[in-house]
Amino acid sequence: DAGVIQSPRHEVTEMGQEVTLRCKPISGHDYLFWYRQTMMRGLELLIYFNNNVPIDDSGMPEDRFSAKMPNASFSTLKIQPSEPRDSAVYFCASTPDRAGNTIYFGEGSWLTVV
Amino acid sequence: QKEVEQDPGPLSVPEGAIVSLNCTYSNSAFQYFMWYRQYSRKGPELLMYTYSSGNKEDGRFTAQVDKSSKYISLFIRDSQPSDSATYLCAMTRPNTDKLIFGTGTRLQVFP
Numbered sequence: 001d002a003g004v005i006q007s008p009r010h011e012v013t014e015m016g017q018e019v020t021l022r023c024k025p026i027s028g029h030d031y032l033f034w035y036r037q038t039m040m041r042g043l044e045l046l047i048y049f050n051n052n053v054p055i056d057d058s059g060m061p062e063d064r065f066s067a068k069m070p071n072a073s074f075s076t077l078k079i080q081p082s083e084p085r086d087s088a089v090y091f092c093a094s095t096p097d098r099a100g101n102t103i104y105f106g107e108g109s110w111l112t113v114v
Numbered sequence: 115q116k117e118v119e120q121d122p123g124p125l126s127v128p129e130g131a132i133v134s135l136n137c138t139y140s141n142s143a144f145q146y147f148m149w150y151r152q153y154s155r156k157g158p159e160l161l162m163y164t165y166s167s168g169n170k171e172d173g174r175f176t177a178q179v180d181k182s183s184k185y186i187s188l189f190i191r192d193s194q195p196s197d198s199a200t201y202l203c204a205m206t207r208p209n210t211d212k213l214i215f216g217t218g219t220r221l222q223v224f225p
Contacts, residue, residue, distance in 0.1 A: 031211060042217030091157055105157030
């Protein structure tokens with residue numbers, strides 16, 4: 001299996017622009033997680049899905065952030081409008097069962113908002 | 115207070131040294147404990163997974179959990195330059211899907 005695939009790997013955008021990050025989880029994995037990593041706050045869970053249904057979005061910082069999972073093989077995280085404080089690495093991860101077992105991370109999308 | 119505290123380092127050691135990485139936590143409900151390794155510009159990957167108090171060994175790596183003190187450790191024996199990475203502890207409660215991560219400790223092993 002190719003692992004969790006994220007795109008784009010790097011994105012530089014201007015403040016106010018819309019940003020869309022994409023994720024393809026590992027086939028057969030029922031759980032999908034979106035994390036954000038910064039130096040100051042470390043790795044934070046933004047939202048996760050089980051069988052394409054959002055279960056917990058309490059980590060989404062504000063209404064500018066939204067996430068969807070239209071099918072088992074694709075998810076998006078959208079930021080609109082983007083702000084400089086959104087600059088971070090965004091990781092997608094998936095697991096075949098609950099978080100107590102192995103979570104597989106993608107290589108991340110490095111976002112810079114100028 | 116954060117639920118999980120981890121010294122960010124950086125920790126710099128010579129090749130062959132024994133490395134000790136630590137996390138403390140405040141929530142006694144945490145039952146599953148993990149260590150992830152993250153190389154520069156990569157995603158975290160699972161290194162060790164433990165459930166009970168005590169030690170678990172895997173090659174040069176030993177994970178230790180002390181639930182009474184709410185303290186977990188990762189020991190690396192005979193450290194190698196290839197061990198240079200950021201190490202993140204993570205933990206979770208039973209019947210939940212959410213992992214709580216420490217902020218990570220950056221380790222550098224120099225030849």
